[in-house]
Amino acid sequence: MDHRSPARLARRAVTGASLAVLSVCAWGADRVSPVIKINEEAAKAPIETVSVRDGVSVLMGSGGNIGVVTGRDGKFMIDAGIAVSRPRVEAALNALGPQPVRYLVNTHYHWDHTDGNSWLAGKGVQVAATSGTIKRVSQTTRVDDWDFTFKPLPKAAVPGTVVESSKRWTLDGQTITATKVVPSHTDTDLYVTIQPADVIFLGDLFWNGVYPFIDNENGGGIDGMVRVLDRILPTIGDKTVVVPGHGPVGNKADVKDFRDMLAGIRDKVAALKKEGKSRDEVIAAKPTAAWDAKYGHFVIDPDFFARIAYDGTP
Numbered sequence: 534m535d536h537r538s539p540a541r542l543a544r545r546a547v548t549g550a551s552l553a554v555l556s557v558c559a560w561g562a563d564r565v566s567p568v569i570k571i572n573e574e575a576a577k578a579p580i581e582t583v584s585v586r587d588g589v590s591v592l593m594g595s596g597g598n599i600g601v602v603t604g605r606d607g608k609f610m611i612d613a614g615i616a617v618s619r620p621r622v623e624a625a626l627n628a629l630g631p632q633p634v635r636y637l638v639n640t641h642y643h644w645d646h647t648d649g650n651s652w653l654a655g656k657g658v659q660v661a662a663t664s665g666t667i668k669r670v671s672q673t674t675r676v677d678d679w680d681f682t683f684k685p686l687p688k689a690a691v692p693g694t695v696v697e698s699s700k701r702w703t704l705d706g707q708t709i710t711a712t713k714v715v716p717s718h719t720d721t722d723l724y725v726t727i728q729p730a731d732v733i734f735l736g737d738l739f740w741n742g743v744y745p746f747i748d749n750e751n752g753g754g755i756d757g758m759v760r761v762l763d764r765i766l767p768t769i770g771d772k773t774v775v776v777p778g779h780g781p782v783g784n785k786a787d788v789k790d791f792r793d794m795l796a797g798i799r800d801k802v803a804a805l806k807k808e809g810k811s812r813d814e815v816i817a818a819k820p821t822a823a824w825d826a827k828y829g830h831f832v833i834d835p836d837f838f839a840r841i842a843y844d845g846t847p
Contacts, residue, residue: 567832568681571596571645576617580625585774585782587730588705592625594618596645597778600734601626602727604705607635610658611725611734612778613649622649634658636702638711639692640736640778641722642669643748644683650690661694663713665721669751676750678841696723714738717761718745720752724765732774738762741780741787743831744821744838745795747845754845755799762792779831794824802842812843 580594592599595614599622602609608629614622626634639647639662647670650660662670670686685691694700699712707730713723718737725734737745738761747753769775769785776782801820810818820842821828821835829835 566679566681568644568679571832572615572617575615575645578618578621580618580621582625582628583782585776586732588707589727589730589732589774590629591776591782592622595622595649597640597643597737598734598776598780600725600776601629602704602707602709602730603629603632604707605632607632607704609702609704609709610634610637610653612640612646612736613637613653615645616648616651619649619652636661636704638662638696638709638723638725639666639670640724640734640738641719642666642674642751643719643737646736646778647686647690650692651687654690659694660690660692661696661700661711662692663696663721663723665719665752667692667695669719669721674751676748678746678748678750714761714764715757716752716754717757718753719748722761726768730774731770731772732776733765733769734776735765735778735788737778738765739775739777739783739788739791740831741775741777741783741791742827743780744824744828744833744835745779746833747841749841749845755795755802755842756846759792759796759799762788762795766792794828798824798838798842799846802839802846806843806846812840815843816840 575595578594580592583591588603590601595618597612599614600611637653637658637660654660671691672685674683696711696713699710702709708728710726711723722736722738724736724738747755766788771785773785775784775788798821802815805815805818816836816839821839825835
């Protein structure tokens with residue numbers, strides 16, 4: 534077990550595929566989709582295991598962060614990563630103990646959280662998700678912001694258990710609860726709490742220390758992100774370990790800072806739009822400037838995030 538405090542864990546460097554994905558920031562004249570570049574990096578990136586508390590671990594390096602709760606009789610996973618990472622993810626899972634993976638919950642439909650469903654379902658793992666995730670991974674989905682069209686997952690990889698509003702599992706004394714939220718990052722999101730370990734996995738509702746991607750084309754929006762975080766923040770304790778979809782393990786203060794960044798940029802963009810400024814004019818006005826030093830160094834750079842905020846702000 535990692536006995537460092539959540540605050541110290543929050544200062545860990547972004548590792549594995551998270552570091553590798555920095556290489557896609559310069560999405561320039563070649564117009565190669567970030568999805569292709571991220572997959573290429575995930576195919577070779579190492580997996581780092583961070584043990585956070587009471588049998589709860591995070592695997593970093595396969596696109597989105599992967600959660601693992603290890604009990605005497607089995608493992609419970611939160612998100613499945615990218616399929617090309619399978620050999621290294623399997624090795625990391627085996628290093629946590631010989632117990633088989635019995636359950637998996639997808640926090641939302643994006644491929645870097647669901648692509649690994651195929652090999653896990655093939656091993657008999659029971660997969661759960663919201664009805665929105667089930668719908669989107671069952672059909673062809675276009676994301677213009679990534680210049681990529683996602684094919685449906687194989688039928689066997691589509692989650693078979695629906696999280697209607699919330700669903701609970703018990704594993705070796707830990708209660709694992711998945712809770713569906715209103716449209717925010719996408720229209721398919723949920724988050725997962727683990728008690729009494731006092732750990733929360735927010736999926737892509739929270740990106741620690743970097744600007745997030747918000748899927749405006751598929752039900753997401755910056756205002757929805759703020760509203761959902763406003764609902765979740767009061768439930769997070771000062772000692773709760775908070776795991777983001779991307780970035781290092783954090784705590785309540787990190788989530789609050791992330792929420793305030795989103796709200797601040799949303800309000801600036803809304804004011805500029807009210808003045809009648811076009812998207813290009815809003816981007817040129819640098820509405821993210823006050824937050825760029827902290828959040829502007831990942832695949833979603835300041836101009837990209839200003840565009841996302843513009844497209845998602847009424």
